[in-house]
Amino acid sequence: MSNIIDILQKEIEGFRQEIKAEKIGKVLEVGDGIAKISGLSEVASQEMLEFETDGGVVNGIAFNLEEDSVGAIILGDYKKIKEGNLVRHSGRVLSIRVGDKMIGRVVDALGQPQDGRGPIFTEKDEEIFFPVERVAPSVVMREPVNTPLHTGLKAIDSMIPIGRGQRELVIGDRQVGKTSIVIDTIINQGKDRRHPTPICVYVAVGQKESKVAKIVSTLKEQGAMEYTIVVSAPSSASASLWYLAPYAGTAIGEYFMHKGKDALVIYDDLSKHASAYRELSLLLRRPPGREAYPGDIFYLHSRLLERAAKLDKENGGGSLTALPIIETQLGDVSAYVPTNVISITDGQIYLEPELFYQGIRPAVNVGLSVSRVGSAAQTKAMKKVAGRLRLELAQFRELAAFAQFASELDESTRKRLTRGQILTEILKQGELEPISFDKQVILIYAGTNGYLDDVPVASVTETAAKLLDYIEKMHGKDVLNKIRESGELSADTEAKLKEAITEFKKI
């Protein structure tokens, strides 16, 4: 109690009375989360507004600057605003308070805690505000992506490698495992001992609160909430909060990036973000374009994703990696918003429902997926083994149609088909089971070098698990640790690995 009084006393003593004439506006219309205001002649675009209502101050953002009025989106309960209410402009843009104490918390798009654990910051904490909208780092501040961000998923780390500072899109229909991939990626960050653990920000846009609660619970169980922040704009929130959530998440990630740390931001998903922006734009009477989206729908996502970067040493050396998710309808990647985001990002991971139902999970179509950063973001060991993997799978896909005629094919074709089926089995992985890159290297090495060609396809998964277990127990120091520490598969380590696999096969 005395602490509160001390704080209040300081506020009163330090308080400077400021009475000035200010330009104001009056609410003309309000409804559906937006308001039309007359006056406010000196307001700037994206400036924060304050609506004076009987129930307190409601914040908003100036969106449309028209000849006679200002269109604003409301960040709060618009039902408290009445026609005729006064509106002031604040002279500042929307900012979110950030800090290390946000780690492990669930917040909304305005940075307010949503997990029932009380305020995030205390009065003693330094007040650091990052603007929600910010210009992306310039070309001279950046350096090429050169450090891997391991997802822990074999299919991705081997053939579609992601680097720190890259933007990699996860795209697919509903219920094909897009969220599972990103959650496994978050979990794997805590297990990757070779690189510093990035701070993960998971932005949930328009999702069911039960789903977000389940994700938070899963992350807690896996120990991932120790380096994760969840920004949630659930389906019950207004369109303005859906619109702001990805930018708020990026602002939080930028705080860590500018401190020289690595950060990972996941946007789940940007399709809902686009539809929220469309809703706001149509309500504000902006002219609709293709599929009723406003004309600046590309800019909505490009300015968001351009903020992901790998900074050079002069600027701290931090990075912000972005994993946006887009939900397609019936596999249509040529629709408006998906093509926009594909052209912005540095590659995509394409998930197919057909693969999912065939039991290939993660259901990654490696033919259509690409990482434009490529092997620059791979360890040398993985680069060595993954090159052949892509080629063998590509050859397998070409021959897959002939699989039904297996008995009538020549020996080499049958071998390729078998090899392809075995590699496909190796790349399958359970949910919440990310694997470290050193173990991935071993499995892919065994598969591409024919050590599992004599194993029945149905037993490959079990055999691979036993192989890993054997190497971990019997050759943990001379093989696994060597690969993990050096990131390379040297000739010496390779020889020991060959020996270990041969020993295992004899058992």
Add this chain to the structure above:
Amino acid sequence: MKYTNEQYAEALFRAANEKAAAKQKEILRNFLLLLSRKGDFYRLPLVVQKFEKKYRAYNGINKVRVECPDGITSVVKKQIEKILGKKIVWEEKINPALLGGIKIIVNDDILVDATAKRQLDKIMPRSKV
């Protein structure tokens, strides 16, 4: 042809200004019919606002809305008249929630908020909704 609110207000002002009352009534009726024909009737509130501003600016009148917790005194009124001039249309509201001080809004455009409520809100912002 599409007209802006400013053009409507300017046209109405020029047509109706300094005309006899009966003529003004007719002009206003014609104006409303014009708006309806053009499908711009929904813009009437903004047009009226602009018209009001023009009328006041032409006649040197200021609209001053004053809110205070108790009645405004003639001393305060004289001080405001000294700054703005004699031609003032007064709107007074008693609002005990302001606690103290005075709130002055000039021409729906400029606000001077010298109320105790505003100062307290600055020291202790209430939970933003």
